[in-house]
Structures are given as C-alpha cells and as structure tokens.
Amino acid sequence: MKSEYVIRTRGLTRYFGARPAVYELDLEVPRGGVFAFLGRNGSGKSTVIRMLLGLLQPTRGAGEILGCDIRAPTPEIRGRIGYLTEEHQLYRWMSVQECERFQSRFYPRWNERIFRGVIDHFGLKAGARVKNLSRGERAGLCLGLTLAPDPELLILDDPALGLDPVARRSLVESMIQLTRQSDRTIFFSTHQLDDMERVADYVAVLDQGVLRACCPLDSFRENVRQVQLRFSGTPPKLPKIPGLLQAVRTDRAIRIICVHYDETVDGVLQSLNPTELEISEIRLEDALISYLGRHGEKSFILPETVQP
Amino acid sequence: MRTLIQKELRENLKLALPGLLIFALVLLRLFQNSETQPLLSVSVLRPIEFFCFVLGLGLGWFQIHNERHRDLWAFLVHRPLTRTQICAAKLTAGLSLYTLAVGLPLSGLVIASRIPGEFASPFEWEMALPVAADFLFGIVWYFAGMLTGLRRARWYASRGLPLLAALLASILGPIQPSWLPGFWQQFLVLTVGGIILAVAAWGAFQGDGSHRSQPLCSRGATTVALAMGVILISLVFQGLLEVLLRGNQAESSRFEVSRDGTVYEIIERAGKAAEIIDFAGQPLKEPVTGRKLNLASFDKLVADSYAINVDFGDRSRLRNLLQPSSRFYCLWQNVDRINWYWSREGRLVGYDTVTKLPVSSIVPVGFPAIEARFLRPQTEIETDADDELTDRGAPSTDTLATRQAIYEVNVATRDARRLFKTAPDDRIGGARSIGNGATVVVTRCFIEMIGADGTVDWQLPHAVASPRPFWVKVSRLDSTNQFAVWVGDYHPINRRNAVGARRYSAISFVSSESGVKKQVKLQPSGLKNRQALQAWSYRLSSVIMPPLPVVYQLLGWESVPWNLLRISFAVAVVCAVIGWRIGKHYHYESGTQIGWFVFHLMFAFPGLIAFLCVQEWPARESCPNCKKLRVVVRAKCEHCDAEFAPPRRNGTEVFEPLATG
Numbered sequence A: 001m002k003s004e005y006v007i008r009t010r011g012l013t014r015y016f017g018a019r020p021a022v023y024e025l026d027l028e029v030p031r032g033g034v035f036a037f038l039g040r041n042g043s044g045k046s047t048v049i050r051m052l053l054g055l056l057q058p059t060r061g062a063g064e065i066l067g068c069d070i071r072a073p074t075p076e077i078r079g080r081i082g083y084l085t086e087e088h089q090l091y092r093w094m095s096v097q098e099c100e101r102f103q104s105r106f107y108p109r110w111n112e113r114i115f116r117g118v119i120d121h122f123g124l125k126a127g128a129r130v131k132n133l134s135r136g137e138r139a140g141l142c143l144g145l146t147l148a149p150d151p152e153l154l155i156l157d158d159p160a161l162g163l164d165p166v167a168r169r170s171l172v173e174s175m176i177q178l179t180r181q182s183d184r185t186i187f188f189s190t191h192q193l194d195d196m197e198r199v200a201d202y203v204a205v206l207d208q209g210v211l212r213a214c215c216p217l218d219s220f221r222e223n224v225r226q227v228q229l230r231f232s233g234t235p236p237k238l239p240k241i242p243g244l245l246q247a248v249r250t251d252r253a254i255r256i257i258c259v260h261y262d263e264t265v266d267g268v269l270q271s272l273n274p275t276e277l278e279i280s281e282i283r284l285e286d287a288l289i290s291y292l293g294r295h296g297e298k299s300f301i302l303p304e305t306v307q308p
Numbered sequence B: 001m002r003t004l005i006q007k008e009l010r011e012n013l014k015l016a017l018p019g020l021l022i023f024a025l026v027l028l029r030l031f032q033n034s035e036t037q038p039l040l041s042v043s044v045l046r047p048i049e050f051f052c053f054v055l056g057l058g059l060g061w062f063q064i065h066n067e068r069h070r071d072l073w074a075f076l077v078h079r080p081l082t083r084t085q086i087c088a089a090k091l092t093a094g095l096s097l098y099t100l101a102v103g104l105p106l107s108g109l110v111i112a113s114r115i116p117g118e119f120a121s122p123f124e125w126e127m128a129l130p131v132a133a134d135f136l137f138g139i140v141w142y143f144a145g146m147l148t149g150l151r152r153a154r155w156y157a158s159r160g161l162p163l164l165a166a167l168l169a170s171i172l173g174p175i176q177p178s179w180l181p182g183f184w185q186q187f188l189v190l191t192v193g194g195i196i197l198a199v200a201a202w203g204a205f206q207g208d209g210s211h212r213s214q215p216l217c218s219r220g221a222t223t224v225a226l227a228m229g230v231i232l233i234s235l236v237f238q239g240l241l242e243v244l245l246r247g248n249q250a251e252s253s254r255f256e257v258s259r260d261g262t263v264y265e266i267i268e269r270a271g272k273a274a275e276i277i278d279f280a281g282q283p284l285k286e287p288v289t290g291r292k293l294n295l296a297s298f299d300k301l302v303a304d305s306y307a308i309n310v311d312f313g314d315r316s317r318l319r320n321l322l323q324p325s326s327r328f329y330c331l332w333q334n335v336d337r338i339n340w341y342w343s344r345e346g347r348l349v350g351y352d353t354v355t356k357l358p359v360s361s362i363v364p365v366g367f368p369a370i371e372a373r374f375l376r377p378q379t380e381i382e383t384d385a386d387d388e389l390t391d392r393g394a395p396s397t398d399t400l401a402t403r404q405a406i407y408e409v410n411v412a413t414r415d416a417r418r419l420f421k422t423a424p425d426d427r428i429g430g431a432r433s434i435g436n437g438a439t440v441v442v443t444r445c446f447i448e449m450i451g452a453d454g455t456v457d458w459q460l461p462h463a464v465a466s467p468r469p470f471w472v473k474v475s476r477l478d479s480t481n482q483f484a485v486w487v488g489d490y491h492p493i494n495r496r497n498a499v500g501a502r503r504y505s506a507i508s509f510v511s512s513e514s515g516v517k518k519q520v521k522l523q524p525s526g527l528k529n530r531q532a533l534q535a536w537s538y539r540l541s542s543v544i545m546p547p548l549p550v551v552y553q554l555l556g557w558e559s560v561p562w563n564l565l566r567i568s569f570a571v572a573v574v575c576a577v578i579g580w581r582i583g584k585h586y587h588y589e590s591g592t593q594i595g596w597f598v599f600h601l602m603f604a605f606p607g608l609i610a611f612l613c614v615q616e617w618p619a620r621e622s623c624p625n626c627k628k629l630r631v632v633v634r635a636k637c638e639h640c641d642a643e644f645a646p647p648r649r650n651g652t653e654v655f656e657p658l659a660t661g
Helices: A045-052 A075-079 A096-104 A112-121 A135-147 A165-181 A193-199 A217-223 A263-270 A284-292 A297-301 B002-033 B042-065 B070-077 B083-114 B125-150 B155-159 B161-175 B183-206 B216-249 B295-301 B317-321 B385-390 B530-544 B547-555 B562-585 B590-614
Strands: A005-016 A019-030 A033-039 A060-065 A081-084 A153-157 A185-190 A202-207 A210-216 A224-230 A244-249 A253-259 A276-280 B251-257 B263-269 B275-277 B304-310 B329-335 B338-343 B347-352 B358-362 B399-401 B405-410 B415-421 B428-435 B438-443 B446-450 B456-461 B470-477 B482-489 B506-511 B515-521 B620-622 B629-631
Touching (some): A005 A045, A005 A185, A019 A033, A019 A045, A019 A202, A019 A210, A033 A045, A033 A193, A033 A284, A045 A060, A045 A153, A075 A081, A081 A135, A096 A135, A112 A135, A112 A165, A135 A153, A165 A185, A165 A193, A185 A193, A193 A284, A202 A217, A202 A284, A217 A284, A224 A284, A253 A284, B002 B042, B002 B083, B042 B083, B042 B125, B070 B083, B083 B125, B125 B161, B161 B183, B161 B216, B183 B216, B216 B530, B216 B590, B263 B295, B304 B428, B304 B438, B338 B358, B399 B428, B405 B428, B428 B470, B438 B470, B446 B482, B456 B515, B562 B590
Parallel strands (some): A033 A185
Antiparallel strands (some): A005 A019, A224 A253, A224 A276, B263 B275, B329 B338, B338 B347, B347 B358, B399 B405, B405 B415, B438 B446, B446 B456, B470 B482, B482 B506, B620 B629
C-alpha cells in the first residue's frame, strides 16, 4: 500500500563545520501535486534535496523517501525518482542521442515519446554535442532525461535556473501536464515565484536552514496581510508586533506586512491611534518576497524602512 | 552496468590510447638498445615503472576527476544501480584500459625477449616476474589515484597521504628490489597495499568521499592507508633528524691488513682525513717524512683480498626467503666469443655472442644429485642492488664448487674435472679462486686453500654456530707467504652494503708451512660516537616510529635494548591515551574507543596522525537543558539525554496540514 506521503523527515539536520545548514527539519510532502520549496540562496534547499536523495548524509535526524530510509536509498527507489540538478551537468563529450542511449538503458520504463517531445520542444538536434549546447538547451536535455524514465517522484533543484522565459514557460507546462496525468509528485525548489504560483499546490519556505512555512499555497496567501496605517502627524514608534514581516514608514503613514493578522495584532495597531487602518490582500509574489526578504533588503533600498 | 563500463571506456580512452602508443614506442626503443636480457635490465625496468606509475595514477585520478562537479556526480550515482555496481563499472573500465595501455606493450616485450637469437643470454619465463611486479605496481597507484581523487580532504593536509602509501608499497616492492628480492615478496606487498587502497577507494565511493558514511571495513582500510603514508613521512623525518643531529659526527671504522701482515684500523670521520692506526693506537707514518700516511698511499700497502659469501642454505625457509637469491643467471666467463653463464639450475650455459644462440652447457655429471649443481660463482656483491639483478660481473676463476666438491672447469673442452672432495659429513658453503690456481673453500668444519692439483695447502678449523650466512675474506700476504683469513657475521640489513663497510670480527694468520700462526679478535677501538649515534637512532625510532624497534627485534635484525623497547611501548601507550581522550571528548562509542586504542598501540605516533586525518570532528554546541557542550551528531544529549531544542519561533511561521490523497 502506498504511503500518503512521498517524503517525510524528522529532525533532519545537517551541519557544515559548526554551522547548521539545515536545522531540525520536519517536512511531509503529500503524494500527488506540486510542492514548491522556497528559500533564499544558501537557505539550505539544495542541501535538503541532496539529503533526501542520499547524496549527502544528514548529521542527525531521519527521513523517508517513497518509504525508504534516505540514508540508504535502494536502486529500486532511485529508479522511481527523477532528479534534475541545479546546473544541468551532463557529460560534455556526449551527443544528445548518446545521452539518451546512455540514460535509457538504466530505466526499463523509458518513455521515448516523452523524451522526443521535450527534445523537439527545445529544438535540440540528436547529433549535437552537450559541450556545444546553450545553458537553456542543456536544461531541456536534462529535463528530457529526467522525465522520460516516467518517475513517480520528480525532484527538481531550481530547474528554471538560466532558462529564458519561453523555456521556463515550457518547463512549467511540462510540469502541469505531468502531474495532471497521474498521481505523480513534483518537489521543486525555485527562485521563480511567478512560475511557482502557476503550478504549485503546496509551498514550504526554508529560512537559514529552518522551516518557517509549510502549507497549501492558498493558505499562505491568506495568511499574509498588508495593513496601511495613516496618521495625522508623524507616525509613532512601532511596538513589537507578532508576525511582522515588514514595515515601511513614510511621512504620515506606516505600511505593514505581517502574517496571522488577528485580534491581538489588530489591538496593538489600534493602540497607535491611526486615523485610518486599511487591511488589504497582497499578491502572492509580494507576500513571498516580504517573507523571504524580511532580513534587511528593504532597509538597504529605503532608509526609512522599519525592520521587525 | 555494461553501459557504464562503455561510458568509462570511451571517456578515458583519451588518456589510455596516447599512453599505449608512447609506452609501446619507448619499450621498442629500449628493446632495440638493450644488449642484455631486457626483462632483467634496470635501464628497461625503471622506465617501465615510470610508465606504470603515470598511467595507473593518471587513470585512477581522472576517472574520479572527470565527474568532480557535484551535479555531474549526482547524475552518475542517481540511477537504479548500487554504488558498488557503479564503482565496479569504473574499476572494470579503468583496469581494462590500464591493461591495454601497459599490459599489451609489456606482453609484447616479454614475447619479443623470448625469441631465440635476440639476446646472447638464457631466458626463463620467470624472468617476466619483475615486469609483472611493475604491472601490479601501477595498479596500486591506480587505486591510490582514485582514493586521492575521492577523499574530501585538503591537499596541504591528508589528501596526498594515499599516494605516499602507494609509494611505501612501491619502495618495498619493485623500486628497491634488494629489500624484498623475491617476486612473491613484492607480489605480497603490492597485493596487500593494493587491496588496502582498493577497499579504501571503494568505501570513499560509497560515502561520496566522506569518511563517516563509509562501511566499517573501508574506514579501517582508509585509516591503514593513511597510516602507511604517515609512516613514510615519519621515516623520512627520522632520517632527516638523524642527519641533523649527527652533523659532522658520522664516523666509520674498518680493518685492513698490509702485505707484511700488520693489521690497521681505518677510522673515517666526516670532514676529516682518514685516521690509520695500528693495534697499539699509533698512527701509521711515512718512513721518510714521518708524516701520517694518507688513505691513498695506504691502499697501495694493503694486501689483495678475496671475499666469500658463505651460505650452507640450511636456515629456516622463511629466513632463507628473505636473503638475496641468486637470480636466474650470472655471466661467468667470455671465451672465444662465447658467453658462459652460470644458471640457477647449477650449470654453465654458453651463448654465441654473434649468433646469440645457445651453443653448449656444462654440468658436473656422473655424481650424486647433491653434487650435480654448481654453486653460484663468488663475486663481490655490488653496492648497487640493480647490478645484482643482472649479474653482469665476470669472475676471473676457472674453478666452481658444488656442495661437496671443487671442480676445475675447462670451457674449451667443455668438461668439469673434480679437484677436491669434502668429507662425507661436511659441506661446502662457499668457494673462490684466488689466483695462481689456488681456491679457498669454506666448509662447515674448515676454511682451507686447495692448490691447482687438488691438495690442501693449509687448513683453518672453524665451527659454524649459526645457520645464518657469513663472510670470509682471505688476504694474500705476499711478503711473508702467509694468508690472513677474516671471519665476519653476516648482517641481513647490510647484506648488500659496500665492501668497505663490511665488518669482520676475527682474523687468523695461516701458512702452508706452519698452519695457524695466530688469531686476533677485532674490536673497533677508535670510534667515539658510534654507540652514541646508534643510541640516538634507536631513541628516535622508539619515539617517532615505536613499532620499528619491535619489528627489528622480532625479525632478529637488531638486538634492541630493553629500555628502548620500553620507550617504544611508553610512546605507544601515550598515543593510545591521547586517542582515548579525544574519543572521549567526542563521545565515541565504547567499541570504537577500544578499536582506536588497539590501533594506536600498534601504530603509535603515525597511527595517531592517521586517526586525526580521517576523523570528521562533529560540531559541539551548548545543550539548552544542562548547558554542557554536546556533539551535534547525536539525537540526544550525552550528558542529560535531552533532545535538541526545536528551531526558535519568530511568530512568522505558517504551518497548516497538507491534504493527502
């Protein structure tokens, strides 16, 4: 019987030297659907992915992927997982056709049609050498090689890195098509928030190795709110606000983005005696940027920004 | 797996193919230039070793280096195969390419060397064994290259240690064949070294170069491999330190006898003129000027001497195997364009130097089996061990010995006439012609000189106490018609040392008229620093390489004083305690602690360094419960059993259940 979750981790931790790159990660990825794994550069996304695939041993903690211990995934399990690496590395001396021949011999369920479809979409010639391909073309070839084995779980580590908008759109469409066909699961890390919004069902956010959010995408959007406070004079100093992501101060107003806007937060804001308090929804992309970039970006651009 | 093998073959052919071509051309050139049997020629074997080293190391290294990029490595290993299968595919392809690039030309060389008429010397298939050892030597370097490529360590730290481990195996094996002269010994060393490095490389492949995630056996192999590398560094360090400490104090002493029968001690000190003194300690002076005689002038006074290596061949088999064996053949005489070789079957074989074909052979026929083999002709063992391999020196003798008789060999008539026979219960350990038709024979009971007619001119009784080989030297004292007979212990470590450094413990003066005239014990008197230097050397060995004096003692090479063995043991215990303390600091499990403790007792200082090299020290952080430092690799605190604190919340967390199904 298949488990409800394709990936489960408990207290997964990885140190590089004395620095925890991933700390006590408890993550569950449900079967089926697209799971977006977000975080800034160096937040530990690739480390998590590499640990899930058995390419990196965790310092402590445990995890399962397709029901198998991540410390020692079996060949059978690896055959059911497609993995697209971040930099789309392949053997430079191989041609597209040789890459296909090489990869297809390991996978009995190799789907020639899928491979051809992807290759044609990216306009790759069979005889072209990998070393002569552009980054986007190489990404396309990697995608074809990852999709054609018809994997049950697809793990993509920033698949859109270096792709032009057209190629990115193709990638997204491929992902949508793939998940809609069966109960396949796609777990992908990305920086492309608009692409993510288009395809993801779930989102998890990793911040400096710590998981800060893991929820359906809609829930995430609903949980992040923007509040505009207007004052007759100079805005007062902000007290401590739970869930505050960002606060931008102007001459007569403060704009706040926070999560979990509830009565407590409302009470704190009302105590500032604003002349006007306006709560509005925020675009997902803006919400995520606020969430991911709450450690000082805005203050770098706008000196008057108040940080939580 | 076949696909992976094909890929590896294709990928690394760019190294193997040019290697094959260059190596084949070099071998062809060496073969054409070789005047003696090339399979035994050092000038051929050394380039072979070089190519085996380069190709083995290059292939091993590049097979890993090609996929050094993290994502390409992931592309390689993330497929429905076990790591062992992937590693096996790499090894299969790598070793196949190595065999192609090295084995193919070497096979050609062996076959070409076997063709009659190519070289005027005997051929045996076993002569291909040094070449086979070189082939294996390259495989050791192949695994060393692979392990070096795989290990995640810094170059300035322990990354290069596997290469030193391979170097150590190579030095014990083909590079310095005098240390382990038998092929089986070299084979054993290379096989053991190769297996250790292969298991370590396999383990590093399993764990992506990390030590902690490897199987236990490969972790052990990696540690031993690194310890081998550290041992080599320690030996070099010890050597340098000894040289540094010795400075100008190095000195040596030997005895010589002049033609008038006076024994002198020659003391040579670094940076000083040789001191020549008599038994009374008085320096030898020039009669005219009264100045001290220099060494060059003294050499003109020294009597002609002939050394004989006496070996009755009755040591234990193991000890015997550690002695230099008479390999294959040696050139005995060149008469009428025919090279006469002594072959190890105990016969003389003649080769025409023009046609390069065998012409005849001489054996002591018609005698009991024990007499049917000539003993190896006595020649001065060269200081250069390489010459031992080919034995090109031609002794100027016309007598040869068997175990119980001396034969006069006439290569013109191609027959052997018996001159002398020992008593039935006696055996010959060595014999040598000393000119004028005389031959000195050393048996179990006597050292005697045989005249051209087979009669005994003089006889010196002696008793062979030890089964070990020893040296006898006979000096002709022309002015007194006497002979000085020197007897010295055979020293296994110095078995190929320079003639001048050979030490004799007693000298007897004999003549045909009056028999033994006197016997003198030889004790070096002029050495002041020798014992102190030896003590220094032992102390350094005891501290830097504690297992070494113990090994010397066990093998019987040196009689190491007990107090130095105690120092060795104390150093090993100190290392073991340091290792134990470190292990305790990082809370190793008891089994691991005991394992390392035993390892440190065995390998001591080099073992401790290897231990420090392989460990991946876990970070330590303060436990929120007991506030003590705890290692991060354990799920629970080793002090208070508390779990790690969950990540601190900052109020921005968004967690909601994810719908399944």
